[in-house]
Amino acid sequence: MSDSVSGCTRPRTSLSEAEVEALVRGICFKTGPPRRLGVEVEWLVHELRAPQLPVTHERLRAAHAAVRTLPLRSALTVEPGGQLELSSPPATSLTECVDTVSADLDAVRAVLGQDGLALAGLGQDPWHPPRRFLREPRYDAMETSLDRTGPAGRDMMCSSASVQVCLDAGHEEPGPLGHVRRWWLAHHLGAVLVAAFANSPLTGHRPTGWRSTRQLTWTRIGAGRAGGPPLDADPRGAWTRHVLDSPVMCVRGDRTPWEVPEGLTFREWLRTGAPRPPTREDLDYHLTTLFPPVRPRGHLELRMIDAQPGDDGWIVPLAVTAALFDDPEAAETAYRAVKPLAERTLGLTAPDNPLWRDAARSALADPELRETAVVCFTAALEALPRLGASPEVVEAVTAFLDRYVVLGRCPADDLLDRQRAADGRTHGKDPRS
Template identity: 35%
Template sequence: MLCSCGSRPDRTGARRLVTPLDERIAALLLAEHAFAPATPGFVGVTVELPAALTGRHQLRHGFLSPRSPGTAALSGPPSPGLEAGIARMADDLDAATSLVGEVTPGGVRVALEAGLEGGGPLGLTRRWALAATLAPVLAAAFANSPSPEGWRSTRQARHRGLPVLRAVSDPRRAWAAYVLEQPGRGGPGLAGLARHVDALRPPVAARGHLEIDVADRQPRDGWRVVVAVTAVLLDDPRAAAAVEEITAPLAAEPALWERAARDALSDPVLAAAARACFVEAYGTLARHGARRDLRDQVAEFTERYVMRGRCPADDVLDAGAGFRPVPR
């Protein structure tokens, strides 16, 4: 239970009321703040950096903040479009070198608008369901934290028991239920609930906007591919409708998150979905006149990995080095 009842003394010796917060109230609050309906278009990017950092630092566009011992998060602002979001993050990665030295981007999170109330491919209900079925496909394609046992992504292995969410009539309630089912609490009251939500890192989160957290560290500046593919497949109405058709059958697949983390694109079902999704992403980028270098980078990743049923982790596994144990 997320609750704190009664009152307690403050520093002046007076007693202040602590508002009770039971599961029902917590669920209502979570549902209320899950989505801020908005037309898709703005893109936000966060990358993890291996760096010991104290305090929050303003960069050219966003902030560099400590996340855990040895890890910092570089969070860019909501940007008007894919290319602006990528350009701003590139600027901030350059600026971060003065604080942390050589920058090696780690995991990548992409933030997109929640979508609109109502139906349609840009409606928030359909976007929530689409993000949930697309997420394991992207996680498999971008897997790159392997283990000696052959898992492609130890980072996503922690989600191996997660079901692929079927379409739901009320994504707000679905998000609230997920949050309250997770172990660990941030303490009593509203502040504790907020800390609990902030600490959760599911593949798809509702934080007012949609947050997609599926990509491990990518080779070189491969974080750009993660942002480009994720954003165009969810934000372009035509691409979203196509990907909805491609990924809808995945909701019935057993142990799909385990397969994405362990087998990645060596799994034939995930491989087929990834091929179709990445072809759709490249076509959408070309249709929108995206920069040639970005289109070429997506094409190169698609040819090198996706079309061959491989992911970046396979390069590491082939070399037989750079492993971390799978969490149990």
């Protein structure tokens, strides 16, 4: 057999279960002193003059073609629903990361603005139902697979956007910056980040009852696809087992559509060799189809933060997360602050546990999450100058702390307030007018 998915034909070499275990264990956590930082920012694309109007596929295609001509330092990708994503190169400092992505975003916005389009920082599209823009074998197979669990998969693919923060895995040795501690912290602080930055309370112009509907959507596509492994003292082993026991999304081939088996785990695929023996390329692809809230890719990819409002809103979650993980004093404070929250997980994995559900539903209206967020944001604010953050970044975090966290609010509350005001104006209007 051969693999022509990437555009060239290569001989396939099948794998054994032991080889897969060794490969996954070897690549999931690359340990060492935390030195690098990255961010991936996703955006909905909407009409500048009227965000509620859908953008035609023809205009989206032309806009994507135009921004692809830009000399960006960040990698530009298009998501299935036409969302744009910029992924920064690994940076050696918070300032470098912010400056790189800010410059790239300015360039992208300028090109889109020439065609009357703009970027929207929202965790989930509040106006339009999901619609596919990209028609590729990967996304055809993904849609078929996710449709088996209900409509949430299409919402995730086509209507959602996030801020994903990428951090080094940390030291091999124990301690505040050790990889075992950072893995545990990411899964518990992650709930606080969901709550503080919740920004998706509407679909179809109506409140859903959740501050982060995007996070709810992820829980609905299934634990095998969007869940994480149990937390223990051996993150490598736990992640390896999770990879092997998670369902295969599809079996790629030279012909389309690709086969989409139901309930076939990668471990079972290795043992049966049907419909064909899996290869290293299949393993690499399988890893890209797992969407836990914290994904180990050598580094840690934190995927639980809703896209943020404003041109520079993404900088705050990036700065807060970097400070709480990479500054030893702030990391220790965050670890102690979130420890009591562990009792609310009931031993279940994120995001399908009570703590994460409370964070997505109530956000910082939850008193314990609010109290923990205040401690963590304050620690991050104190750490940012030690990380060399600019005065502008410190001011942005300070403003967010004062406007939202201290008051037990999140960006979703602003959207809900505006929606209630709009409903009040509509209901108060004379029907004869």
